[in-house]
Amino acid sequence: MLFNEFTKGIFKENPIFIILLGLCPTLAVSTQVVNALGMGAGVIFVLLGSEIFVSLLKDFIPERIRIPAFIVIIASFVTIVDLVMQAYAPSLSKSLGVFVQLIVVNCIILGRAEAFASKRKLGESLLDALGMGVGFTLGLLLISAIREILGAGTITLFAVGSFDGVIRIPGLASQPARVLALAPGALLVIGFLKALFNWLEMRKQSREAWAVAASAPSEGGTS
């Protein structure tokens, strides 16, 4: 089922919350929603480009040097993103800083290239890249929305026309919990979010165990 390759990256194997990949940029750029959107777009582009290339070139790259070869492919796409961002979105490029170039060491990308694209066909790799990228972006959006709404009382988006791109939330904007917008807030937010996801997973598992026990009472233990 091809569609599964897309959706699994969003929910079941969400790179940020479930397999904990690509955390450094997640925490560093999640101070504003607009940064999360920019970073997500960059990561989706690099993931797509590198998974397509790795998937097409997998039969030509010798086994022994595959990792360096993948890294060169990824670095090329990261350079493209970096230069395009500097040219067309200089303010975004400035606020993301060194983290645009650091997409190259984002474990999600090398991880997917190595674990997925180097073994599968083009179509599957494409959907996998899209799913993982969208999953990463959604995770990043969730964290940055929590941090910006509670930490600054605003939601920063792109400026369009007379709208300056900043939505101020009444009440919160005057007295935000500033610590969430600072460095410690990022670590605290992801810690609590991960605990929440663990709890949801545990609840689902215990429900399934109950369902199994209820449908097969003869096999259900007395424990």
Add this chain to the structure above:
Amino acid sequence: MSYIGIIITFVFINNFILTQFLGLCPFIGVSRKTDSAVGMGFAVIFVMSMASLATWAVYRLILVPLNIEYLQTISFILIIAALVQLVEMVIIKISPPLYKALGIYLPLITTNCAVLGIALIGVRSNYNALESFVAGVAAGLGFLLAIVVMSTIRERLDREWVPKPFRGVPIAFITAGLMALAFMAFDKALLKNLLG
């Protein structure tokens, strides 16, 4: 900036893990036991200092004269990958137990954002050769400090009762968050008071 200023900046004020969020994967992954945390910390110090020096040389002596600075991402990551291979070979030769302890995390230093991060920050701050080297060592020391403190806390946490959903990674992140809160005491004012 003086060398002492660079050291204080990268160890305390801009601690790579707690304020810059560079190198989190090994920080969470290898901080379960203190001895492997110490090993990882020293491996990172070594790789970071070598990498910042090597990337400085390549950037100033090759990329800038040839006007191909846009190749910095590709060239830096390749230099770092080669360096990590070297360190891996040295550790296998010198200390097989340490190699066993670090396990899969040693190759992962290649994709450790801290190493590429210090190289890029060195270039952006226009450091000279010695300054980049000192910055690399200091950032590595900051990593060592954070990961060792973290691992001792986690060893104690293992013996405490923690609510089930928080066990493992979530509580580690919350601990790191509290450590980062403590590190907020180190700011630019500290540098001013110390160095005048």
